[in-house]
Amino acid sequence: MKSLLLVTTIALAAPAAFAQMNHGSHAGHAMADAPAKSASPSEGTVRKIDKAAGKITIAHGPLENLSMPAMTMAFRASEAAVLDKLKVGDKIRFVAERVDGTFGVKQVEIVN
Known part of the structure; x- marks a missing residue:
């Protein structure tokens, strides 16, 4: 012992x-x-927008920078204005990030 x-x-x-x-x-x-690794944009489709919670649900491909497979999940929007310019069904390109255990999106661009 x-x-x-x-x-x-x-x-x-x-x-x-x-x-x-x-x-x-x-x-x-x-x-x-050493500089932080730059996150490359991912693509997905907006499935739900919850403005009150400041979240967006995205069906996305693999998130290489977060080592995550393709799935559908909710993300916190980096800015409330992002939610105002999107609608359900939009195809988007975005950068996903994880800050203090919370998944978020930034640099959202509509591609359709």
């Missing part, structure tokens, strides 16, 4: 120790300074 506790303690402490060792290295800063 003591050996299991020791192994668990070492396993939990190792990442923190490693992070402290690399804190001053150039490699550690390169990771922190």
